[in-house]
Amino acid sequence: NAGVTQTPKFQVLKTGQSMTLQCAQDMNHNSMYWYRQDPGMGLRLIYYSASEGTTDKGEVPNGYNVSRLNKREFSLRLESAAPSQTSVYFCASSVTVATNEKLFFGSGTQLSVL
Amino acid sequence: AQSVTQPDIHITVSEGASLELRCNYSYGATPYLFWYVQSPGQGLQLLLKYFSGDTLVQGIKGFEAEFKRSQSSFNLRKPSVHWSDAAEYFCAVGDYSGGGADGLTFGKGTHLIIQP
Numbered sequence: 001n002a003g004v005t006q007t008p009k010f011q012v013l014k015t016g017q018s019m020t021l022q023c024a025q026d027m028n029h030n031s032m033y034w035y036r037q038d039p040g041m042g043l044r045l046i047y048y049s050a051s052e053g054t055t056d057k058g059e060v061p062n063g064y065n066v067s068r069l070n071k072r073e074f075s076l077r078l079e080s081a082a083p084s085q086t087s088v089y090f091c092a093s094s095v096t097v098a099t100n101e102k103l104f105f106g107s108g109t110q111l112s113v114l
Numbered sequence: 115a116q117s118v119t120q121p122d123i124h125i126t127v128s129e130g131a132s133l134e135l136r137c138n139y140s141y142g143a144t145p146y147l148f149w150y151v152q153s154p155g156q157g158l159q160l161l162l163k164y165f166s167g168d169t170l171v172q173g174i175k176g177f178e179a180e181f182k183r184s185q186s187s188f189n190l191r192k193p194s195v196h197w198s199d200a201a202e203y204f205c206a207v208g209d210y211s212g213g214g215a216d217g218l219t220f221g222k223g224t225h226l227i228i229q230p
Binding site for chain 1: 123146150155156157158159160163165204208209217218220221222223
């Protein structure tokens with residue numbers, strides 16, 4: 001069972017470059033999320049998609065865009081990367097967006113912006 | 115808005131010893147409560163959750179947690195730790211806003227080190 005798959009696992013960017021992080025889930029979940037994890041900060045929600053065709057901002061959306069391509073896929077785009085976006089990024093999914101739902105996480109993308 | 119505090123950034127425990135990881139929350143009502151574990155290089159995995167009912171909940175991998183309303187706590191316990199339990203542990207609190215994922219708040223994590 002693949003679960004939630006993220007690509008790439010590692011990426012190094014120069015300031016100002018753009019890139020897209022890909023995420024796909026095969027559990028037929030309605031809701032998908034992007035989090036960033038920084039040392040001593042825990043996980044912070046960037047964007048989420050409650051269902052196909054909808055996206056909403058989370059706690060730290062500035063500098064990011066998202067696309068819910070279909071029910072399976074939810075991508076995160078950095079248009080002009082900044083050093084402050086150096087972080088580990090996690091995609092997650094759940095059956096619904098309700099706060100009591102179990103989240104299933106991908107294994108993360110470690111991004112460094114120089 | 116709710117908040118979550120994990121007072122211990124690092125905890126070191128000897129293999130075979132008991133474990134308790136602390137979690138305190140701030141919320142006006144009884145929240146949804148979760149513990150997630152993150153093994154090195156991996157995403158988070160749900161250990162257990164509490165919504166209502168019995169205040170002692172059992173999870174996977176031999177973990178349990180107890181909800182104490184009077185102390186606003188949801189501490190994670192395990193009677194005897196194994197070297198494979200070395201990981202980062204996150205407590206999370208969900209509110210009743212109905213607005214979705216932005217109602218879920220994670221603590222900053224506790225790094226568990228297991229000594230042989």
